Amino acid sequence: MGAVTDDEVIRKRLLIDGDGAGDDRRINVLLKSFIKWCHATGSPEEGFTQHQRMLGTLAQCEFSMGKTLLVYDMNLREMENYEKIYTDIEENITSAHDKISECKKEIQRAKRIRKNRQEYDALAKVIQQHPDRHETLKQLEALDKELQQLSHIKENVEDKLELRKKQFHVLLTTIQELQQTLENDEKSENDDNQESSMENGE
């Protein structure tokens, strides 16, 4: 008892019930009435009523104590509940933060994809302006064929021309030779005639 000083006791009592109304007063009144009842000089009925009154006060004190205990339990449970809610909210905050950073990454990815798509579109627009490769190839093939045909025809015509040239050449040389032969014949006939006339003249 020496460890707990008077000051502490007084402080604690003042804190609990400083104003004198309530439980402390009830306990003091009970104590006083008990002592008065012990020294009672009145009738047994009065003593009995005093006794009942004291029991009632005691019951009131017990009731008040029980109530305080229940309130204390309730406060403890409320504290636990609040702690739980607090941790829940903390978790939610961190998960929301994570979601936000995920979404930010998503948006960056989406922006990159959009950029690629737009670059693709831009290039595609330019490419579309140029004609289709298959068509151009087909056109080239058709032109090739035409070219081949025409060169074929040209060859044929040239051959024919050569042939006719040669034929005409043969014809003309034959005519010339015939002419020559005829001239020679005429000349030889003339010579013969002249010779025979000269012979006749002598």
Add this chain to the structure above:
Amino acid sequence: MGPVEHLHMSVFSQSFSPCGRFLAAGNNYGEIAVFSLSSALSPDATDMSRKPILTFTAHEGPVFSLLSTDSHLLSAGNGEISAWTWAELIKRNTKAVWTRRPNYKSSLEIPEINAMTINPTENSLVIGGGDNNLHIMDLESGVFKSVLQGHTDYIHCLSVRERESEILSGGEDGAVRIWDCRTGQSVHCIEVYKYEDCARPQYGKWISCLTTDSDWMVLCGGGPYLSLWHLRSLSPTSIFPLSGCQRQATFYQDMILSVGEGQFVSHCLLGGEVKAQIPCTPHSLNTLALNLNSTENRVLTVGGSSHQIDVFANLSYRSFSLAF
């Protein structure tokens, strides 16, 4: 710097620091201002935090181009290039580390430098300007390695394709030339004004801006419309119906952002449509920069014919303006 000078100020170039916390901007008076982005973007920013932490005169002529390497800020003005270390600038020390000048043929007039870009594969700086040539300087030794000749008029814009190791340049002569880094020869020459769909003959044929993204290139002119080209086939794929001249464009995620004549930033989709035009303070914009070096200060800044530089924290609207 009185109010009249502020009224006539134009911001020509911007560059973010390698840590992403500072922005350097160059104006037509030859000054460079360094702004602290982290303090301007913090929740308790005041008007004072939107003013530069440091303003100094870097060149005698306008600063047309600013570029940041891993540790240095390079600025081009009056035909010369100066370099400052970012660490010193943050400590408000404005002594230049070096100042160099490319070998110009004529010593009578000094051509201005319009564009600079870095070729990371060879660690060299490519400079294009008023003497119609591209000069290549090695960053480590500071020696001007080579001169690429081919343009017939001055060069407005430069870009580098790292994968194929090519340099693209666009100029006043309306030609976009693609140079191979190793041989130093012009591999292709695209005369944009000869393509009917892109050309706007009423504005001339000059190319004002050029930017590349692996296989694609966006260019715009004072002359031709802002158009998207496919580099492999050298053909224009989409033409954007933006009026006026666009002075700077950049690829960002799935869009093309472009600024130029007009009090707005245009967001265009690769398909050829203009998705949005976001209004901003300067009446005509010269430069656009995206801070990709930092995750918390990821902003877009635009500057133009005003002493204010607009900052967009979200691309859809203007957050606030920094002022010189």
